[in-house]
Amino acid sequence: xxxxxxxxxxxxxxxxxxEDAARGQVLHARxxxxxxxxxxxxxxxRLAAHQTPGEDTARAxxxxxxxxxxxxxxxxAARQLHLLAEQHATSRTEELTEAxxxxxxxxxxxxxxxxxxxxxxxxxxxxxxxxxxTTMTQRSAIRDMNP
Numbered sequence: 001x002x003x004x005x006x007x008x009x010x011x012x013x014x015x016x017x018x019e020d021a022a023r024g025q026v027l028h029a030r031x032x033x034x035x036x037x038x039x040x041x042x043x044x045x046r047l048a049a050h051q052t053p054g055e056d057t058a059r060a061x062x063x064x065x066x067x068x069x070x071x072x073x074x075x076x077a078a079r080q081l082h083l084l085a086e087q088h089a090t091s092r093t094e095e096l097t098e099a100x101x102x103x104x105x106x107x108x109x110x111x112x113x114x115x116x117x118x119x120x121x122x123x124x125x126x127x128x129x130x131x132x133x134t135t136m137t138q139r140s141a142i143r144d145m146n147p
Contacts, residue, residue, distance in 0.1 A: 015103035018102070035085075047072060047075050
């Protein structure tokens with residue numbers, strides 16, 4: 001009996017590689033989101049720690065307010081970057097889920113193919129056993145006729 005090979009083996013390997021790449025991208029995106037969160041927290045702490053000068057000169061107050069405004073803008077930008085990084089991580093996670101679904105689809109085809117092969121082999125073996133049993137019965141019957 002000819003052995004039928006699973007022809008989608010290379011497709012399965014490619015799908016597994018795609019899933020591995022997607023998993024790496026998810027890890028990278030999550031790390032970037034965590035780094036962005038850390039940066040936003042650090043900028044927020046710096047802004048909270050920044051005090052207005054004790055001097056009453058107008059220039060010192062204006063300079064301090066300008067610095068706080070710049071720090072607040074930096075904090076806002078850091079928060080926006082964190083939000084974008086989180087969205088990117090979510091998008092990469094969805095891509096990973098899709099890659100896993102595609103891989104699993106090909107795996108199911110491989111499993112179905114293996115089961116069909118096993119059933120064919122089992123039928124062939126049963127057919128051989130039936131043939132052997134029939135042959136033995138016929139030989140026994142012939143022996144019984146010829147004493």
